[in-house]
Amino acid sequence: MSVKIMADSASDLTQSYFTEYDMEMVSLTVHLDDKDYEDGVAITPKNVFDAMREGKSPKTSQVSPQTFKTIFTSYAESKQTLVYLAFSSELSGTYQTAKMMEQEVKEEYPDADIHVIDTKCASIGYGLVVLNAAKLANEGKSKEEIMEDAKKRALHMEHIFTVDDLEYLQRGGRVSKAAAFVGTLLNIKPILHVEDGKLIPLEKMRGTKKLLGRMLEIMEERGLNFENQTIGISHGDDLERAEKLAEMIKEKFGVKDVIIEFVGSAIGAHSGPGTLALFFLNKSFE
Template identity: 55%
Template sequence: MTVHLIADSASDLPKSFIEENRIGFIPLHVTLDGNEYEDTVTIQADHIFQAMRDGKVPKTSQASPDTIKKVFLHYAELGEPAIYIAFSSGLSGTYQTAVMVANEIKEEFPDFDLRIVDSKCASLGCGLAVMYAQTLCVNGNTIQEIETSVKSFCARMKHIFTVDDVAYLARGGRISKTSAFVGGLLNIKPILHVDDGRLVPLEKLRGQKKLFKRILEMMKEESGDWADQTVGISYADNEDTALSMKQQIEEAFHPKEVILHSIGSAIGAHSGPGTLAIFFLKP
């Protein structure tokens, strides 16, 4: 029986991939100038980034229960199993809301096999998990096999990312305003990662050249076999920087593939323009 996949907008997957593979899609919400939008549906990331450069502070919120219910009901009515690979529960309430909605739907459709995976990943870290799950679906794996494999995949996902201006993290409450002020004066670039689904700072470096060198060093320290690795790079209105990082990664590690895609509004509203994030599997 066909197993269907569901993803949310915080996976930062290309729209073409979502559409070509008929993946159920759940947009998170972004509020700007008092108006609420659906990430990638009624607002695009470039609009958010320009607003942030103009000093505005967009807010984000989890996907609505109604939207989640509509997507889940579609597969329940088909009578076919589905897996939702959700944005980290440590960064959004979307996962918890999805679990609540799923329990309600199963009262009406008790035979509906719906699995909800807390990826504990963000952006293309979650997106790579969805891509991996899609391969398993095409290969005819059972829903139990897919769920087990995806959970293992997510547990190995490494996030390394940096932001161009720490002030954006301060506005979102991710770091103190004092740290942001000092960091901006000294051209300090933070390196952060995601640990158990939550944002954690690792190091601070001055200047992009040192930053890139250290990111490559960290990748070497954390990685295993690159020959079969797909590396993800997500970026925020800085594609040239992402392309430069891609070239350096390819020269240093020769991975199977490097995928680039823009960060969406839901993630970008917190990290700001100039964000660069790298995703790969730990051994």
Template identity: 55%
Template sequence: MSVKLIVDSGSDLPKDTLDKYDIDLVSLIVHLEGQDYFDRDTIDSQTVYDAMRNGAAPKTAQATPDTFYDIFKKYSDEGRPVIYLAFSSELSGTYQSATIAKQQLEDEHSDPEIYIIDTRAASMGHGLIAYHLAEAIENGGSVQDILDTANFYVNHMVHIFTVDDLEYLKRGGRVSKAQAFVGGMLKIKPLLHVEDGKLIPLEKVRGSKKVVGRMVDLAGERGESLDEQTIAITHGDDEDTANMLAEKLKEAYNPKEIIIHQIGSAIGAHAGPGTIALFFLDDLQK
């Protein structure tokens, strides 16, 4: 039977992509103003961004092993191979929850075919890996071919992003209180990327317009054959800047496709409103 692809809501995959490729979504948990919600199920990102602008400090939690047990068992009982693409294990415990559930099923059943892949990615970096993998599954590749494809995209996905307010990263321990204060005073926009699944400061740019231009430049410096790629942009309730970035990328590199999507509640709770993120590959699978 065909491989079943599962992602979590840290992937920020648009609903039409989930529906088109029949990808199952596991929700991360968002804690806001005394209540727990399931990302993209019982809460939407707009609610989270509006609350943050009004001073709320949402927190998040990983999906539980029980959640993964139920979904893995459903498809294992049908005899379907399962591939779960996990939000970076350096940023969430959700990968570990899935691993616990897989172990439990292996203890109860003989050799369920469950593969858990740490994407070492976030937002549409994670989502683009799933997008490419879904196409490989649709094209009828063997399980091993699909796993090899996943490994390629995990190793070649580039993240470049900036946040509107360093205060949100300060809350999550990504920058110090002093850095957040000075950055805000000087209107410094930090650029960050992802290495081995971790958020790493890249450089600082002064001013919002300059940071968009620098993101375009970095795409050219780090990307490979951008005109042949599907590129993704995600934003924290700032569609205008996302569209501006997309237009500049089209002018500079004419990508095959650009996907624009709002960052979900789970990642938005840490990055904050005004975040802009860009995702592309530094190599192409020929």
């Protein structure tokens, strides 16, 4: 029996990917206007970004323990192998909850072939790791091969991103109120990256004109062999800028394969409209 891959909605992969590769999906929850919505199922990123532009502050919560318990139990009972590649443990408690439920289910079903991996990745960077695992699973690769490849890709996945308004990150506790105020006042656009699963500011730029060029420079400094890998771009309701970045990348590096998707509701609720993120494997990946 083949290995089943599971991911959560913070991978920012649309439902069509889960259907195409026969993957299992679990959703984080988005709280907006006193209602709860399943990310990727009951609410679209556009809904969230439009609400934020109107001054609303959506909140998010992790996948519930019961959801994991139900899914893990069904795989334990059917004796099927499940590999859950989880959203970064530094950005959500979802991974820890899944690990707890994995232990609980294995107490009742000691032979359950369930594996939970912390990717330390987010958005389409996480999504690219998941897609590759799903392709390997569909090719009939062993769980060991799939997990080894996923861990390696996750470790070497670069996340380079910028946000349009620092206020959104400030609301989520990512930057201080003073920094957000000064940044907005001076039209400072931060470039951030993910290091060991955490969001880390990299540098600041005035205005947006030089931003895309600088993202390409960082890509060139950190990466290699771009023409033979899939590059990921996610955006906070700014397809035009995402497509511009994709064109620049194709022209400069001879890249053939670029995936462009919305920043999903769960991540977008913290980063805000106008977010632009770039994902690629770095030089250390061989």
